[in-house]
Amino acid sequence: MLAKNWKDRGHLKSAHKLVTSHLRLVAKIAMGYRGYGLPVSEMVSEGNIGLMKAVKKFEPEKGFRLATYAMWWIKASIQEYVLRSWSLVKMGTTTAQKKLFFNLKKIKNQLSATNSMGDLNDEHVKEISKRLNVKKDEVISMNRRLYGKEKSLNDPIKAGEDSGEWQDWVVDDKLDQELKFSQSQEFNQRKKLMNDSMDILNPREREILTARRLSEDIATLEDLSKKYKVSRERIRQIETKAFEKLQKAMLNAAKSN
Template identity: 65%
Template structure:
């Protein structure tokens, strides 16, 4: 949806309070006003009407966004993503169906915010299915309801309870709980500062061969090639063809 007029944009520099004060200046719409504006936008592409529909619902976005403050992301960005969802809702809103824009827009606002959180919260993608997303956004609440607030793995009975409550597998609960512990750096110390012990990366095991082993294998292969070439050089042409067909071919010839 094109923006023909100014829509307030929350920013860390401007401050949340200033943004909230600014959006309170936009009047709420009566049902009939909302209906006529939506009809004008939908049937005639009236951008002024669309602008009024958006700005009159910015407070709704802010209210919903506040419910997602516990994910460690800038609230200004969460609100901005919610505003994108609101604009999508206005673009698709059909007033003839009889419900208010706020009712319709809530789904779009939440969906936009949740997608942003899933993209941004972790370096590892948190989930793609509806069940995984539901688990991501409800696991903390489910844990608090059974007083499972400590860090670390859940007890088997807690895992089973949450899995049943949220309709997901127990393994999904275990995996998501570990991911929600946060992204850990390999440069993080194994112990508290001053206690020694090195970093986590010091304990990583590299399954590849070291340089000495690689060089030794390469040298051994060269020696074998030289020995084979020497052996072939003493054979006549017929013997060489037979040997190559029986020993060196990918599909050895059998008698």
Template identity: 60%
Template sequence: MANTKTLPATRGTTATKKSGNTGGLSVALSPEQGLNRYLQEIRKFPMLEKNQEFMLAKRWAEDGDTDAAEQMVTSHLRLVAKIAMGYRGYGLPIGEVISEGNVGLMQAVKKFDPDRGFRLSTYAMWWIRAAIQEYVLRSWSLVKMGTTAAQKKLFFNLRRLKGEMKAIEDGDLKPEDVTKIATTLGVKETEVTSMNRRMLGGGDASLNVQIGAEDGSTQWQDWLEDDSESQESMLADTQEHDARMELLQDAMADLNDRERDIFMRRRLSEAPLTLEELATVYGVSRERIRQIEARAFEKIQKAMVNAADKAGLIEAD
């Protein structure tokens, strides 16, 4: 029965895009529409005594009493707001953070078992934090910030640990601070350094941000310089290289087998052989190998120049 119950349409709570996933809880007041007013309104909902909470939870769990579920939700909206305020440092709209926390609260109410003996607030805070943290990780950057539990722990604890070390305003962390944080959180030092640098940037920044010009026609991306080689230059270099290799292959066809082998082993190999090594291979002197190499080079050079001239690849002075 508990799996098929839906939460009620509740007054004074927060509408979210995820309401369908939480059983249909609707909202009459949203923190995005006015945070101060929202905080004032949720203070009007009374806190529940332990026995009250137990009876309401039993009514919801056993009878699907939506009024009971509504009272449990509204009485804990202040808890959500308090937890959400702890995530203001990530630059996200606090109203949306509260909304996500309310989603976690509604999930907690749906799954709360009063017979276990603990209060709803103790149980719900984990659901609230989980919902908020998932939202922060999803929204803070288009690039995924944390894929493992350790990385998520690093993301949400790095600012606190830097504050304790009085390094909150520093750029790159000192090596000893990196080591301490990595040891405390059980992550690699490289992950601490990488996460710190990403967080120093304050999240994503659009390349289309208008800057400078009063008419708004200049964007940040217009001031970025690409240091890499242009496509035109890369294509020209590739075509020139291919043309040279083709000329070389044709020129080497005029060499005899010994000249071609010695030239390739001396000039075209990634690990060229020495004159002495080739002299041993061919049973001749080092000087003879040098002469054969020089003659082969002259033949190839002459053939390539002539072929390039005929193909119009050499500009006349």
């Protein structure tokens, strides 16, 4: 009924309820990407944007559950954010590259497939290639890129060797400049949507909402009640009101796009 009211009549309260009822799903999915060293709050924000898109595009008459449909959008938004933020150089956005990026570490651990330099032997490359249905040279390439995450492109490959710099090993993909621009533009639009929506909150609302829903270490009602010298119930009311204002602003923005 909620999904139908939103789809057929553009009923914002119904859309709001659909979003709020799936926030735990966003948080759960975002926590699954903690291993990439990025702020959980940022991944939750990206996941929320994916959830908004799912609600906007959801077609209840097709018989699918919103949670099932939204999961794809949430994961896609978070994965795109991880790919954009994590890499020193472009990791690539093909299906094979994404599959490798998000599964290579897990499979390597399962196979105990690493030496002191992080390299893979031929047997492990073959097994990973088979499991993920990708080419062996793609496995090798992604492993090199992932292992060299924290290195500068101008660092020598090995100390004391005249084997060049890391940038000599980076494949020049001759990226289409329009594609690069569109990707950065989309990222900026998403960040602007969140930031603009946050701007409608007063400072106290913004601080409480961030502390309660967007921080890695979630503050308790008790902690915040002491900080702001109000009751725990008052903190809960401010949090709820701030979240409703934020969701309404984001839904309005999404609907107008």
